[in-house]
Amino acid sequence: MSDAVISASGRTPVRMEVNGVAETVYVEPRWLLSDVLRHQLGLTGTHVGCEQGVCGVCTVLLDGVLVRSCLLFAVQVDGHRVTTIEGVTPDEGLSPIQASFQRHHGLQCGFCTPAMVLTAEALLRTHPNPSEADIRDAFSGNICRCTGYQFIVDAIRGCSEEER
């Protein structure tokens, strides 16, 4: 993308690496990253809940850092790297974190789960053996209305212990 003005009505190409694949999408400036991932790229594992930066279900990794895709315009991530739940899910079966969520009943309705798994990915990269306090702090931006969180904490602890 050049540094020229991108007009409100026109569509502009945005180039980003999504789950390791170079993508070019044509977007209006006001289109949110969450919507572009879902509607332009068909990556519907990124969910959309409150749309105002509270619930955390739209969480993705931007250049490896946990962010909310509903609080980003797609034009802002031009030239950057995005990882969604599809990017951390193996072609066959489950990742160790996903398997641990299953084993520990860390999900019920599943709506918040993709964001929870990505948050766990980000946490375990920097804290391979997190305390319960670390886990609860890391997950404070992800709301779950089903589990009461305890089984999610168990899933993360279970995974980090088994991964050692």
Add this chain to the structure above:
Amino acid sequence: MIPSAFDYRRASSVEEALSLLQSTEDAKFVAGGHSLLPLMKMRFASPGMLIDIRSIQELQSIRRDGNRVVIGALCTHRHIANDETIVQALPALAEAAGRVGDLQVRNRGTIGGNLAHADPASDLPALALLYGATIHAEGPDGPEDYPVEEFFLGPMTTALRPTQLLRSVSFPVPDRGSEVYEKFAHPASGYAVVGVAAWVATDAGGIIQDIRVALNGVGYCAYRATSVEQALFGREATEELLEKASHLATEEVEVLEDVFASENYRRHVAAVFTRRAIRRALDKATR
């Protein structure tokens, strides 16, 4: 929720950002966007153009300059919370930055946006007041400095002019005493229902030589609780005196009320957290 349409442009320097701002009607700067985007989605803000300043290198650094620490407007909360200079020199600021919102917010939100937005429940304004920070702006008429006492005018309202860019914030490093930040956070948003920043310096006998207390989340903007400071200044903070003084925390403001916290409840929590903050600062000072 999709905001109304706007033009978008990236600026790569402060000069470019300012000239774009002057030449465009109804433009707004965006960096982290964590204050602006929610407003745009609810159509409380509908800028005709967004000028993306996030890639401006010169606004991304933290540096020690004599007895001050200068923090670029684009530094994220996470950067501030983990920066060694800030952890050492301004520990209460590091503590507060580490408790802003949640991980995702701290990864993206910036100190410049936080202060310019001036949400009554946001954490950093109280820290700016506690340390007596200076806000450095740049506009068409050159640089302008705002002492923090003159910066926050009301909810979402600051002295910053529409033609100016908030460039950096500088914090004087206290040469004595200890400071802490205590916060009762809203469980979902992470905003402060009550946040209290306290700094105390005592002599060898435990007499309070200097004290500052600043609150956010309680009034229409962050404020210094001067009544609390005066009640403790020059005295020894016995539990009894501290308890009495803490109840003066809401003396000089109109206390906010919302669905989460009534006025009375907030007043009560403000007193409790003021006491805890001062106590912890005192314990730290005497260690």
